[in-house]
Amino acid sequence: MQIHVVSQGDSVYSIAALYETPPNRIIEANELETPGDLVIGQALVIPIDGEFYFVQPGDSLFEIAQLFNTTVEELIQVNQLQPGAMLPVGFRLYIPQKPKSDITVNAYIEPTGGQVSENLRNAAERRSALLTYLAPFSYRIQEDGSLEAPPLDNFPAIARNNNAALMMVVTNLTDEGFSDELGRTILTNEQLQDTLLDNIIQTAQEVGYQDIHFDLEFLPPELGEQYNQFLRKAKQRLSNEGLLISTALAPKTSAEQQGEWYEAHDYKAHGEIVDFVVLMTYEWGYSGGPPMAVSPINKVREVVDYALTEMPAEKILLGQNLYGYDWTLPFEPGGEFAKAISPQQAIQLARENNAAISYDEEAQAPYFTYTDGEGNEHEVWFEDARSIQEKFDLIKELNLKGISYWKLGLSFPQNWEILNNDFNIEKNQ
Numbered sequence: 001m002q003i004h005v006v007s008q009g010d011s012v013y014s015i016a017a018l019y020e021t022p023p024n025r026i027i028e029a030n031e032l033e034t035p036g037d038l039v040i041g042q043a044l045v046i047p048i049d050g051e052f053y054f055v056q057p058g059d060s061l062f063e064i065a066q067l068f069n070t071t072v073e074e075l076i077q078v079n080q081l082q083p084g085a086m087l088p089v090g091f092r093l094y095i096p097q098k099p100k101s102d103i104t105v106n107a108y109i110e111p112t113g114g115q116v117s118e119n120l121r122n123a124a125e126r127r128s129a130l131l132t133y134l135a136p137f138s139y140r141i142q143e144d145g146s147l148e149a150p151p152l153d154n155f156p157a158i159a160r161n162n163n164a165a166l167m168m169v170v171t172n173l174t175d176e177g178f179s180d181e182l183g184r185t186i187l188t189n190e191q192l193q194d195t196l197l198d199n200i201i202q203t204a205q206e207v208g209y210q211d212i213h214f215d216l217e218f219l220p221p222e223l224g225e226q227y228n229q230f231l232r233k234a235k236q237r238l239s240n241e242g243l244l245i246s247t248a249l250a251p252k253t254s255a256e257q258q259g260e261w262y263e264a265h266d267y268k269a270h271g272e273i274v275d276f277v278v279l280m281t282y283e284w285g286y287s288g289g290p291p292m293a294v295s296p297i298n299k300v301r302e303v304v305d306y307a308l309t310e311m312p313a314e315k316i317l318l319g320q321n322l323y324g325y326d327w328t329l330p331f332e333p334g335g336e337f338a339k340a341i342s343p344q345q346a347i348q349l350a351r352e353n354n355a356a357i358s359y360d361e362e363a364q365a366p367y368f369t370y371t372d373g374e375g376n377e378h379e380v381w382f383e384d385a386r387s388i389q390e391k392f393d394l395i396k397e398l399n400l401k402g403i404s405y406w407k408l409g410l411s412f413p414q415n416w417e418i419l420n421n422d423f424n425i426e427k428n429q
Contacts, residue, residue, distance in 0.1 A: 271311020324382025
């Protein structure tokens, strides 16, 4: 799989010729609605086996081999080079496809308005072949230990038809947001916990869930140990029923990290108790904050590095956003919230406003600015093929269990192309 960043003068046809692949394959892989109008800085995936590298000034075969985790001997053999030959700048080297590694892939899917939209149904149908778990969001805990179910439509059938397992997401979410008081009510009452677990098990058996995923957020900090004890009880009961258990964890970088989102999430305890965790490694750039990358690779790595000191790599799913944000400038705390957009919408927005896309090397994330019709300045950060490849490379480097997407229904075709190219998707059915 090749990633090509569009330059001035590029066309689908010139790019196709460069990589010796049919133009229609590029159009289809990137779901290009206006293939004749590419955006400068836009990252395209080129669906070929392996990739090409164009020699840069100062390059040596040894350095190129290191860059692609291969050997000089393999490069010489594959490209039919003479040993010791000097490679001219611009020379095209072929880099063979590496063997795929195995990965667990989860994707949350969130119906709104009490129903499943056609867009969400289509997204589930299109992407479940590349999922280990499909996770309808969410079963809301009630004060009496009962559950308010999300609309499921035909998600169970879609998962079954694609050999994907269903993940039952259980939250302390209310109409006002994640509730610390609801969390306190459940975690301090053993009888309510037993009722809740009874209802979870019954629902899991009726619907066909294989994993029970607790996403309890903004819990009172002093209830961290009570949460751990609840998970121990849940683990025992769920295991007896043949069910897995997982949790969502706020993105911490130390055990002492303060803040209402972090303190009740005990990485070490969760790593010991549950079958796997989802690290919510996104929302550094968020709708109510200043413009920045949603999941900058340097910040993501800090969280993973800490997590690896508390739990094994084979228990970690890296959280990944399938969205970006469009901020109106100047940013003012408490002012207008940024608008969430998909990567495809971001590219369309750049095209409509004749804005070139830049790339932040530290965050490993694309961004651009534009001025709207009313004269307002905007700054947009989103995900593209380059940024998602960085996350995949991190997963492979650290041998993590896999990735968990928030959330289906946002168009990002390059992600799925690269995911399928780099990994074998594990199936639990």
